[in-house]
Amino acid sequence: MPATRTVYGLNSPEALARALEDAFYLADPELATAAWLALALGKPLLLEGAPGVGKTEAAKALAGILGRRLVRLQCYEGIDAAHALYEWNYPRQLLALRQAGDKPVDIWGREFLIERPLLQTLEAPHEVLLLIDEVDRSDQEFEAFLLEFLSDFSISIPERGTLKAAERPVVILTSNRTRELHEALRRRCVYHWIDYPSPEQEARIVMLRAAGVAERTAKAVARAVARLRREPLVKPPGIAEAVEWAQAVDLLIAGGTPWPEAFRRSLGVVIKDEDDLPHVRARLDSILEEARA
Amino acid sequence: MSWPPPLPPAARPFLGFAQLLRAHGFAVAPEQVVAFLEAVELLGPRHLTDIRRAAVATLAPPRERIEEFLALFAAHFEGRGRTVPAAGEEGEAEPLRVQEEAGGEEELLLEVVGESKGEAASPAEALGLRRFAPAAPARALDRFRREAPRRLPRRRAAGLVRAKRGPVVDLARSLRRAATREGEVLELAFRRRRVRQRRLVLLIDVSGSMKEQSELHLRFAHALARVAERLEVLTFGTRLTRVTPALRLRSVDRALERAARTVRDWDGGTRIGEALAAFLRVPRLLGFARGAVVLILSDGLERGDPELMVRAVERLSRLAHRLVWVSPLAATPGYEPRTAALSAALPHLDALLPGGSTERLCRTVLELARIEPARRLAA
Numbered sequence: 001m002p003a004t005r006t007v008y009g010l011n012s013p014e015a016l017a018r019a020l021e022d023a024f025y026l027a028d029p030e031l032a033t034a035a036w037l038a039l040a041l042g043k044p045l046l047l048e049g050a051p052g053v054g055k056t057e058a059a060k061a062l063a064g065i066l067g068r069r070l071v072r073l074q075c076y077e078g079i080d081a082a083h084a085l086y087e088w089n090y091p092r093q094l095l096a097l098r099q100a101g102d103k104p105v106d107i108w109g110r111e112f113l114i115e116r117p118l119l120q121t122l123e124a125p126h127e128v129l130l131l132i133d134e135v136d137r138s139d140q141e142f143e144a145f146l147l148e149f150l151s152d153f154s155i156s157i158p159e160r161g162t163l164k165a166a167e168r169p170v171v172i173l174t175s176n177r178t179r180e181l182h183e184a185l186r187r188r189c190v191y192h193w194i195d196y197p198s199p200e201q202e203a204r205i206v207m208l209r210a211a212g213v214a215e216r217t218a219k220a221v222a223r224a225v226a227r228l229r230r231e232p233l234v235k236p237p238g239i240a241e242a243v244e245w246a247q248a249v250d251l252l253i254a255g256g257t258p259w260p261e262a263f264r265r266s267l268g269v270v271i272k273d274e275d276d277l278p279h280v281r282a283r284l285d286s287i288l289e290e291a292r293a
Numbered sequence: 294m295s296w297p298p299p300l301p302p303a304a305r306p307f308l309g310f311a312q313l314l315r316a317h318g319f320a321v322a323p324e325q326v327v328a329f330l331e332a333v334e335l336l337g338p339r340h341l342t343d344i345r346r347a348a349v350a351t352l353a354p355p356r357e358r359i360e361e362f363l364a365l366f367a368a369h370f371e372g373r374g375r376t377v378p379a380a381g382e383e384g385e386a387e388p389l390r391v392q393e394e395a396g397g398e399e400e401l402l403l404e405v406v407g408e409s410k411g412e413a414a415s416p417a418e419a420l421g422l423r424r425f426a427p428a429a430p431a432r433a434l435d436r437f438r439r440e441a442p443r444r445l446p447r448r449r450a451a452g453l454v455r456a457k458r459g460p461v462v463d464l465a466r467s468l469r470r471a472a473t474r475e476g477e478v479l480e481l482a483f484r485r486r487r488v489r490q491r492r493l494v495l496l497i498d499v500s501g502s503m504k505e506q507s508e509l510h511l512r513f514a515h516a517l518a519r520v521a522e523r524l525e526v527l528t529f530g531t532r533l534t535r536v537t538p539a540l541r542l543r544s545v546d547r548a549l550e551r552a553a554r555t556v557r558d559w560d561g562g563t564r565i566g567e568a569l570a571a572f573l574r575v576p577r578l579l580g581f582a583r584g585a586v587v588l589i590l591s592d593g594l595e596r597g598d599p600e601l602m603v604r605a606v607e608r609l610s611r612l613a614h615r616l617v618w619v620s621p622l623a624a625t626p627g628y629e630p631r632t633a634a635l636s637a638a639l640p641h642l643d644a645l646l647p648g649g650s651t652e653r654l655c656r657t658v659l660e661l662a663r664i665e666p667a668r669r670l671a672a
Contacts, residue, residue: 012336013336013346029342029346030346030349030350033336033343033346033347033350034349034350037332037335037336037347037350037351040331040332040335041332041335041351043328046353078449078486080451080486081451082461088464090462090464139448139449140583141450141451177356177611178611179611179612180583180608180611180612182583183320187320187322187324187353188324189353190328190332190350190351190353191350191351191353192349193356
């Protein structure tokens with residue numbers, strides 16, 4: 001029994017975690033293990049978590065270290081196969097017919113096909129990383145359709161025949177969990193729940209992503225943001241907000257604004273919902289006091 | 294044909310873990326077990342943590358049961374005390390029965406031992422039969438039947454249908470038309486997405502506190518069954534009963550009579566949380582709620598554990614397209630939910646609407662299509 005195996009040049013979850021860190025993404029061991037297993041087993045990786053915890057970022061970082069083009073399929077309510085697979089370019093077909101006159105013309109040629117993300121993936125499975133973003137927004141039919149696609153990676157176009165991927169492509173699905181995905185879809189994937197990072201981890205992320213931000217600011221922001229997420233907010237701040245807040249605070253301090261005032265003035269960077277502002281303003285002093293300690 | 298080689302003995306604990314999970318009600322598919330074994334082999338494994346991470350990633354326990362999953366893992370692989378609260382291990386309360394009528398016989402789908410510790414008023418079953426007197430047809434229901442077909446919630450279904458106007462050009466039809474005009478494309482034919490009625494699920498509280506309402510609710514459910522393409526109706530009190538087959542009968546009096554016979558817990562205690570939890574535990578029933586508009590017709594006076602009810606409502610709200618609570622109490626102007634359970638469940642509801650009379654129920658259901666989703670946050 002081989003102790004380890006090398007997948008895409010990475011021989012262990014730790015190696016993947018290190019590579020991700022070089023790509024400015026800090027992955028906890030659980031995420032690194034799940035992602036590595038997904039690659040090794042040739043299964044899609046399903047990432048679930050609250051908005052703003054870095055699900056899409058993880059996919060981008062992974063595409064970066066695998067040296068693949070990111071093909072993104074953004075799901076929404078009402079998305080159907082035509083938006084995900086392919087469409088025929090009818091105007092072009094009509095024009096071609098018109099131009100051809102009496103000569104025969106193949107209107108089902110490749111040039112009349114508009115390739116959508118899933119077809120793009122099948123055409124070059126070794127070059128792309130397919131990101132199916134926010135699956136929870138699509139409806140059940142589309143989920144069933146995805147299930148079929150993810151199990152055999154083939155598409156049949158009536159006019160052109162069936163197209164099958166030469167190898168299993170790398171696929172990442174994300175869900176904000178606004179609704180529960182079907183069991184069958186979860187079963188087919190390697191699963192990971194992304195949580196908000198711990199304040200220490202988040203301070204590291206902030207410093208990694210916003211070079212030049214003082215360590216003191218990064219730590220205070222991370223603690224304050226962690227505290228804000230425990231408040232009953234409509235839109236709890238994500239990691240991107242934490243990074244931006246740290247940058248904003250640093251800028252203000254450089255401009256001569258005193259410490260707590262800089263946090264207060266840049267609140268709009270981190271709290272982006274009208275309803276949340278009064279709630280947070282009333283508690284900001286105690287939150288900052290705590291974060292500073 | 295040769296048999297596959299037997300699994301090495303080392304694989305046994307991993308298979309055993311999958312069995313343990315199934316015994317505790319986790320859905321574990323064979324392909325997941327295979328992935329688990331492969332993952333363990335791939336990882337080395339150098340440490341128990343590797344096995345745990347592999348288990349979580351490949352067996353994908355639902356987020357709300359992760360603690361239980363990890364406790365089972367610890368019990369199985371580390372031999373640490375088996376203090377896993379298994380469903381149905383403790384609790385002196387009477388079991389909550391889930392039943393439906395099948396071919397005239399009462400069929401038991403699931404028996405769930407109550408988790409409430411029997412505090413507050415006893416949820417003892419007061420099994421009884423109900424007789425409904427034939428009633429004159431209500432005018433409100435007639436109007437409802439006329440208006441409902443075009444006002445009930447709809448959803449876009451798979452597949453395209455012909456349409457006068459639409460986002461997709463029907464090339465085949467357009468060209469055929471052009472052919473009759475010497476190849477001139479003068480008008481385009483279109484196709485658009487097919488539209489279907491959304492499934493409606495009615496959960497009707499038939500406990501004592503809703504005594505006044507339950508007949509009215511069933512009559513309304515019957516009227517709805519005549520116009521809704523897909524409808525499921527269940528009643529709950531101290532039991533959870535599926536009455537959909539009874540309500541499919543054309544005659545309202547016969548339908549009600551049959552429903553009255555099927556439902557055994559008229560006017561008894563309320564265990565809303567347990568009933569909803571039981572609903573979620575039967576895969577077939579849970580499937581009804583997926584993507585549907587779910588209506589709970591109840592006053593929300595929960596006698597059992599409010600926590601259980603809130604958790605069940607939260608889960609239901611993630612499964613359903615819209616989750617709406619219809620309470621007769623909400624018809625009072627200035628009403629705000631007083632009970633701890635209902636006010637805690639409020640953030641998970643898309644709407645809390647008034648019921649209490651046939652007219653109000655009709656209006657509420659006809660307005661369902663307009664309800665916007667509440668801003669729910671990921672758990």
